[in-house]
Amino acid sequence: MMRMFIVVMFMHLLTPAVAQQKIVSELTAQHQQFAGLNVSLVPPAGFTRAVNFTGFQQEESASSIVIMSLPAPFMELSEGFTKENLKGRDMELLARQELLINEMPGVLLTATQEAHGRIYKKYMLVFGIETGTVLINASFPQELEATGSNILASLLTAYYDRGKKNNPLEIVDFSIIVPAEWKLSDLMAESLVYTRDGKLPPATADKTTFIANKSFPGEKIIGKRQFAIDRLKSTPFEIISQEPPKAIKIAGLEGYEIEAIGTSDRPGEKETIYMAILFMENAYYVFLGTTNMDAANTIGHFRSAVRSFKRK
Incomplete structure (x- = not known):
């Protein structure tokens, strides 16, 4: 049934990585939390909470940030995601960077994908611990570089509350x-x-x-x-x-x-x-x-x- 997790997660890429970067994210008054979820984020300026998914969106720029939290070990899930999985979803890898987020291992993936006749750039931040993994998937039109920079800064504010249990209901x-x-x-x-x-x-x-x-x-x-x-x-x-x-x-x-x-x-x-x-x-x-x-x-x-x- 690990395949069930692979279906809903996106991918982990076996490509050369740059030096690991340490990120320290502290919970602030600007962080927005979602009921029942143990992950919070400071949204980019101009983004609002999404109606149809957990995360944020900016309708005028067709940009979105989707937040997921899965009850599976980060290292175990990582072994199931290959470069082929990325190609199978019609995505092209641009970069991969190893991170350490509040002492938790993670990876930041940058890719592009064509959808609805337009090229979108994607940032996928994946990190976690033995009992849970966070996946934040952001997408925006490739030509909107300033929007992309704001989204990336937002992703790196992700705060994972280890003491809070997800409540699916x-x-x-x-x-x-x-x-x-x-x-x-x-x-x-x-x-x-x-x-x-x-x-x-x-x-x-x-x-x-x-x-x-x-x-x-x-x-x-x-x-x-x-x-x-x-x-x-x-x-x-x-x-x-x-x-x-x-x-x-x-x-x-x-x-x-x-x-x-x-x-x-x-x-x-x-x-x-x-x-x-x-x-x-x-x-x-x-x-x-x-x-x-x-x-x-x-x-x-x-x-x-x-x-x-x-x-x-």
């Missing part, structure tokens, strides 16, 4: 009702993650996992039924068979749900998969449930959880 902008026996795992990229024992991956024989997540804003999705089918194929499972998508409407949002059978990274073991997507204008909510036991009842629990969905 406070961070997400939605709520769902799940069975009492499901236990909430730690935050994974602004997702609610439930398992039988609260661990990811589950340490019990029952590997049931349910993830509820909101996508980042993007272009308006055309062909939503096919998008749902393609989204299922992009999960970390090899799909063996699937049922046709069924149209649903929940909390005023239309979407699709799909049931399938697939295999995971556990050799020879099949899992029953349930996925539902609810579409907004330029983003969507996605729910992914998987189980290797009592499929009929568990799929019913997945479906009930999705139908309890409400936006805050």
